[in-house]
Amino acid sequence: MTNAKLMKSFIAARRDAIAADFRHLNDMQLEGALTTEGPLLILAGAGSGKTTVLINRIANLIRYGRGSDTDFVPDGITEQDVLLLRQYAASPAAADAQRVRELCAVEPVEPWRIIAITFTNKAAGELRSRLEAMLGADAGDIWAQTFHSACVRILRRDAELVGFSHSFTIYDTSDSVSTMKRIIKDLNLDEKTFTANYILGQISRAKDSMQSAEEYCAEAEASYDIRKKFVGMAYREYERRLRDANALDFDDLIFYTVKLLRENEDVRDYYRRRFRYVLIDEYQDTNRSQYMLASLLTGEDGNICVVGDDDQSIYKFRGATIENILLFEQRYKKARVIRLEQNYRSTGHILSAANAVIRNNTGRKGKELWTAQGPGEKLTLSIADDEAAEARFVASTILDGFAAGANWRDFAVLYRMNAQSNQFEYAFKRAGIPYRVIGGTRFFDRAEIKDVLAYLCVVANPADDLRLSRIVNVPARGIGQKTVDTARDIAAAESRPLFDVLKGCRDYAELSRSASKILAFTDMIDSLRGLLGELSPDEIYDAVLESSGYLRALQEKNDPENEARIENVKELKSNILGYMNEVEEPTLAGFLDEIALYTTLDQYDEDSDYAVMMTMHSVKGLEFPTVFVVGAENGIFPGVQAIGDPDEMEEERRLCYVAITRAKKKLYLTCARRRMLFGRTQANLPSRFIDEIPVEDIDKPEEKRPAMWNFGGTDGGSGYEEYARYNREPQTRTYSTPSQRPARAHSPAPAPKSAAMSLTVGDRVVHKAFGNGTVTAVTPMAGGDALLSVDFGGTVKKLMLKTASAFMKKEQT
DNA sequence: CGCACCACAATTTTT
DNA sequence: TTGTGGTGCG
Numbered sequence: 001m002t003n004a005k006l007m008k009s010f011i012a013a014r015r016d017a018i019a020a021d022f023r024h025l026n027d028m029q030l031e032g033a034l035t036t037e038g039p040l041l042i043l044a045g046a047g048s049g050k051t052t053v054l055i056n057r058i059a060n061l062i063r064y065g066r067g068s069d070t071d072f073v074p075d076g077i078t079e080q081d082v083l084l085l086r087q088y089a090a091s092p093a094a095a096d097a098q099r100v101r102e103l104c105a106v107e108p109v110e111p112w113r114i115i116a117i118t119f120t121n122k123a124a125g126e127l128r129s130r131l132e133a134m135l136g137a138d139a140g141d142i143w144a145q146t147f148h149s150a151c152v153r154i155l156r157r158d159a160e161l162v163g164f165s166h167s168f169t170i171y172d173t174s175d176s177v178s179t180m181k182r183i184i185k186d187l188n189l190d191e192k193t194f195t196a197n198y199i200l201g202q203i204s205r206a207k208d209s210m211q212s213a214e215e216y217c218a219e220a221e222a223s224y225d226i227r228k229k230f231v232g233m234a235y236r237e238y239e240r241r242l243r244d245a246n247a248l249d250f251d252d253l254i255f256y257t258v259k260l261l262r263e264n265e266d267v268r269d270y271y272r273r274r275f276r277y278v279l280i281d282e283y284q285d286t287n288r289s290q291y292m293l294a295s296l297l298t299g300e301d302g303n304i305c306v307v308g309d310d311d312q313s314i315y316k317f318r319g320a321t322i323e324n325i326l327l328f329e330q331r332y333k334k335a336r337v338i339r340l341e342q343n344y345r346s347t348g349h350i351l352s353a354a355n356a357v358i359r360n361n362t363g364r365k366g367k368e369l370w371t372a373q374g375p376g377e378k379l380t381l382s383i384a385d386d387e388a389a390e391a392r393f394v395a396s397t398i399l400d401g402f403a404a405g406a407n408w409r410d411f412a413v414l415y416r417m418n419a420q421s422n423q424f425e426y427a428f429k430r431a432g433i434p435y436r437v438i439g440g441t442r443f444f445d446r447a448e449i450k451d452v453l454a455y456l457c458v459v460a461n462p463a464d465d466l467r468l469s470r471i472v473n474v475p476a477r478g479i480g481q482k483t484v485d486t487a488r489d490i491a492a493a494e495s496r497p498l499f500d501v502l503k504g505c506r507d508y509a510e511l512s513r514s515a516s517k518i519l520a521f522t523d524m525i526d527s528l529r530g531l532l533g534e535l536s537p538d539e540i541y542d543a544v545l546e547s548s549g550y551l552r553a554l555q556e557k558n559d560p561e562n563e564a565r566i567e568n569v570k571e572l573k574s575n576i577l578g579y580m581n582e583v584e585e586p587t588l589a590g591f592l593d594e595i596a597l598y599t600t601l602d603q604y605d606e607d608s609d610y611a612v613m614m615t616m617h618s619v620k621g622l623e624f625p626t627v628f629v630v631g632a633e634n635g636i637f638p639g640v641q642a643i644g645d646p647d648e649m650e651e652e653r654r655l656c657y658v659a660i661t662r663a664k665k666k667l668y669l670t671c672a673r674r675r676m677l678f679g680r681t682q683a684n685l686p687s688r689f690i691d692e693i694p695v696e697d698i699d700k701p702e703e704k705r706p707a708m709w710n711f712g713g714t715d716g717g718s719g720y721e722e723y724a725r726y727n728r729e730p731q732t733r734t735y736s737t738p739s740q741r742p743a744r745a746h747s748p749a750p751a752p753k754s755a756a757m758s759l760t761v762g763d764r765v766v767h768k769a770f771g772n773g774t775v776t777a778v779t780p781m782a783g784g785d786a787l788l789s790v791d792f793g794g795t796v797k798k799l800m801l802k803t804a805s806a807f808m809k810k811e812q813t
Numbered sequence: 814c815g816c817a818c819c820a821c822a823a824t825t826t827t828t
Numbered sequence: 829t830t831g832t833g834g835t836g837c838g
Contacts, residue, residue, distance in 0.1 A: 118827090119827045121828085146827080146828065148828045173826085250828050253828080315825085318825090416824070417824055419823075473814090617824095617826065617827090621827090655825080677823095
């Protein structure tokens with residue numbers, strides 16, 4: 001064998017041997033895991049196992065370095081070696097694994113040379129734990145973080161270089177909003193034209209394109225756009241105030257990190273040398289500055305691997321740009337592209353529907369999901385009279401599923417807007433279905449949580465004027481708004497922290513009237529600050545609740561809302577304890593860092609048995625056996641704003657694709673003929689997306705569809721008339737679920753007016769989902785309804801009589 | 814200073 | 829319909 005030939009066969013055998021370690025992957029996944037060098041774009045369809053690829057790719061890097069993707073051949077290779085590798089590839093157990101590893105490894109990568117960036121803490125956490133399961137202790141050295149936490153980590157080292165102290169605080173969205181509201185007032189801008197959200201949106205876009213306030217103002221000057229000039233003023237002031245407060249908002253974290261890396265060659269080189277391999281997850285959600293960050297971190301070898309799905313890009317409104325994916329190959333020459341199209345999640349009809357819908361989009365890379373599973377159940381369209389009936393249909397279907405042995409957690413209700421959750425909560429409560437609403441007002445957005453956190457921030461950072469003004473009079477301690485305003489003005493005039501001014505309030509005539517109260521407050525904060533070195537974060541937390549009087553104030557007010565608030569405040573403590581368990585040197589500042597980036601206190605807990613409801617946006621990345629996409633109506637989904645705007649429509653369609661692909665076994669689409677939304681009743685047509693689903697994939701109500709339902713239909717006649725007639729028809733029937741469920745095929749969702757049976761305490765009942773039970777309490781309610789407590793063999797359910805009668809009958813004795 | 818009442822607006826939101 | 833923010837009174 002010639003030398004060249006030997007080398008060639010060695011390279012091939014080496015790759016095969018390495019591949020043997022990853023034989024549980026499919027061909028495309030394997031390709032992703034073994035392609036280690038240079039820019040790589042992995043287009044990963046929904047449910048195609050992209051995290052698996054990511055994990056295995058990292059494992060491969062650590063074990064074999066670039067062995068699977070290089071022409072390098074070590075000296076002294078023999079034919080024996082090639083044979084050994086081939087033997088290993090054929091049956092790994094039979095070969096000397098140690099020797100194989102030596103032969104295959106080419107510069108194995110130290111774990112700390114790998115950075116994997118995700119968007120959510122949840123994804124980062126999942127990545128970390130799966131890496132740990134696969135690699136053990138090595139996993140701890142891999143940077144597996146969100147964009148924002150990676151930036152915090154980088155900035156904590158070198159914040160001085162971009163003009164902040166290393167102990168900067170992080171402003172969340174509402175901090176930014178309240179700062180901006182003040183600015184609008186102080187600059188006397190017209191609050192109608194310039195809402196805080198509008199200006200912040202403009203600033204966010206500016207930062208996304210790396211434009212500082214100064215640059216933005218310059219551009220505004222040149223543009224003769226008066227509006228823009230005002231925004232520029234606000235931007236400049238916002239930037240100044242955050243700098244004074246030593247605070248960065250979410251966008252700043254990225255912005256200043258990019259700035260830091262751009263302007264400081266040594267810092268940039270440090271990270272580039274350190275990180276030999278950069279991986280970015282959910283690449284379709286990156287914005288421009290995040291792209292810049294990624295490319296700044298990528299060293300000369302260009303080892304950047306991005307994973308994403310252009311069809312799942314649903315965050316354009318937050319600045320995400322699908323271009324990052326679409327242009328990847330142009331930006332990184334020699335980039336390789338791998339498509340993962342085999343779906344392991346859903347059955348055939350579901351995937352066929354998803355493919356068909358997304359096919360209507362232009363401007364995409366193009367993918368077709370396929371599955372080795374069978375066709376499974378068809379989709380089901382259900383049309384209800386109104387939103388209440390829609391919710392009852394869903395509740396009823398879930399009860400059926402539960403009766404058939406499913407768990408509550410197998411069901412998810414997905415809607416376009418949080419406002420739609422009400423009806424479902426109502427129906428689920430009445431039917432006794434345990435559920436949780438994910439998203440909406442989030443834990444850390446609750447006033448009581450923000451208050452308590454504000455105390456902690458002020459204790460940790462004396463310069464945090466924003467949080468200080470939030471709590472200075474919470475609970476009420478006789479320091480009024482006017483007093484705070486004057487103090488703030490003084491602070492601004494002297495450019496000192498507000499806290500210092502308050503401490504020195506005796507020196508200012510304007511403040512002397514409330515001086516004693518102010519000093520009581522500052523003393524309290526000071527003594528809490530004195531505890532910083534001595535007590536652990538949870539003890540400080542207790543001390544804050546105690547000395548601030550916050551907890552007492554909550555307890556004294558006897559309103560039922562406060563029960564929940566107190567619970568929340570306690571819940572925060574368990575957060576602190578959780579943090580302390582995870583970190584080696586827990587500090588209050590460290591906790592606050594974490595919390596600032598950890599907005600969602602991941603409420604979705606897969607272990608507990610609840611049906612869940614959430615927006616189609618929040619469901620990305622999750623999966624459920626049965627999914628309900630509700631409110632599938634033109635005007636709701638797609639929303640009104642999207643109609644007539646092709647780009648928006650494509651975004652909505654991607655959202656639809658995301659929603660459909662969450663379902664593993666069964667997907668329901670529901671709509672209502674009439675619905676009340678924001679106090680207005682409207683009649684919407686079924687979503688145009690439903691029309692994009694092939695008829696062979698979906699069961700629809702077999703009723704005559706009005707002409708207007710067929711887009712571009714030529715049935716003649718006035719669509720409006722037909723539609724109006726259609727809406728006037730008495731609608732009492734419900735539409736059967738497919739024949740796979742004969743048990744319920746003819747049992748319609750209950751109408752609320754159905755005659756309620758009469759029940760008294762002690763009656764025995766049979767519920768179709770919960771089985772046999774005994775009525776333990778009956779509380780009469782308004783409208784002739786009653787709240788029942790029924791003991792079903794140990795678990796007591798609260799049910800509404802009228803709703804429950806549809807699912808339950810009295811046992812005859 | 815604190816509370817009650819009225820006007821107004823309202824996709825989606827990983828950090 | 830619901831929640832929030834601003835104003836005016838006790």
